[in-house]
Amino acid sequence: MPYNKLNDFEAQIILHKGTEAPFSGLYCNNKEEGIYLCKQCNTPLFHSQSKFDSGTGWPSFDEAIDTNVKSIPDSDGRRVEIVCTQCGGHLGHVFKGEGFTSKMTRHCVNSASLNFIKEA
Numbered sequence: 001m002p003y004n005k006l007n008d009f010e011a012q013i014i015l016h017k018g019t020e021a022p023f024s025g026l027y028c029n030n031k032e033e034g035i036y037l038c039k040q041c042n043t044p045l046f047h048s049q050s051k052f053d054s055g056t057g058w059p060s061f062d063e064a065i066d067t068n069v070k071s072i073p074d075s076d077g078r079r080v081e082i083v084c085t086q087c088g089g090h091l092g093h094v095f096k097g098e099g100f101t102s103k104m105t106r107h108c109v110n111s112a113s114l115n116f117i118k119e120a
């Protein structure tokens with residue numbers, strides 16, 4: 001299946017590992033029930049049940065779907081980058097041990113890397 005076409009802003013985030021400004025993303029405060037897909041290849045990445053309000057300004061999830069999100073060392077040598085396992089598109093970063101939820105994990109994701117599908 002061909003990848004979805006990205007606009008310039010989405011390409012900057014997804015292909016060139018950019019970061020959208022905090023509190024600017026479409027899904028930052030989205031509380032609807034549904035599923036978040038990779039914007040580039042439609043792979044399901046996060047359920048709304050794992051989304052929590054971190055106050056950081058980016059959509060935050062304490063669990064990814066199956067093995068669809070891959071962690072790799074960030075080029076900054078400190079953080080852990082997360083990408084879509086299927087297409088390698090940049091999603092954001094994952095942080096551990098902060099205590100936001102019992103899972104002790106925060107996937108900090110750019111809205112621009114996601115598409116949201118509302119569940120009926």
Ligand SMILES: [Zn+2]
Nearest residue numbers: 038041084087
């Ligand atoms: Zn993808």
